[in-house]
Amino acid sequence: MLITSEWVTILDETDLLSSMILSSEQAQKLREAYHNVYNDQVLVQKIASFTRMKEQYEDVQRFGKYHPDYNKIMKEIRKQKRELDLDERVANLKVAENDYQDLLDEISLIVGKSVSESVKVPVSNPFFATGSSCGSGCGSGGSCSCSA
Secondary structure, three states: OOOOHHHHHHHHHHHHHHHHHHOOHHHHHHHHHHHHHHOOHHHHHHHHHHHHHHHHHHHHHHHHHHOOOHHHHHHHHHHHHHHHHOOHHHHHHHHHHHHHHHHHHHHHHHHHHHHOOOOOOOOOOHHHOOOOOOOOOOOOOOOOOOOO
């Protein structure tokens, strides 16, 4: 592949776009929210405990109610999940992640549509899944009403 002036221009534009994304308000809020969550050692330990409990939960799911610790693990995972969900810092992180993902989805749609109107761009937010793009992807067996 030969590098032409057109390729250099494209690479410069992508560098500019990535720096704009990284300096966006959504990216800044995500960094702040991440910092607030992961700089609190007590909260980090709660998250690690929840992650270990999720592994036990997955083991219980394989056997269902016949697992000897079914009731104990089911109650504990709900308790830990609720405790994390009610923490304001975790909630702020989730909101910041969703806002950042929406920004990336919107940019993906703009780039995709600049190539062709028929380009299908998978997005996580159904709000952006209009026109010819499929929010669930075209691997859904045609349930997205596309021509797959």
